[in-house]
Amino acid sequence: MFTFSFSCLPAFEPAIFSLHTFQKPPYSYIWLTYMAIQNSEEKMLPLTDIYKFIMDKFPFYRKNTQRWQNSLRHNLSFNDCFIKIPRRPDRPGKGSYWAVHPNALGMFENGSCLRRRKRFKVSETCSFFLTRFIEAW
Secondary structure, X not given: OEEEOOOOOOOOOOEEEOOOOOOOOOOOHHHHHHHXXXXXXXXXXXXXXXXXXXXHHOHHHHOOHHHHHHHHHHHHHHOOXXXXXXXXXXXXXXXXXXXXXXXXXXXXXXXXOOOOOOOOOOOHHHHHHHHHHHHHX
């Protein structure tokens, strides 16, 4: 049995899974994405690195990849708690980066990853200023 815990989960609720089984983790796609992003150095990742993190940490997701990856992409696109950041010209590669919206970080407090909380929604004003900030970046 291999034990690991993520900095984004509280110490009293470690994630425990066997690397040799394909047990489905109890985390939503939103939480899996959050864990991947928060465990990255820059707190933002391209989609392929989010997939890689999930498959590396949770063997269950090494099978039926197309199905769960479609669901994860849907969650990224339709949940305001994630923001899409265009790739800078000086960074090689394909696709945009994804990050957690700064105002949504409270949604993930206390490791409440096992149940769905009220959906985070960005106000129009916040969205306007965040868009301007990302464009200037």
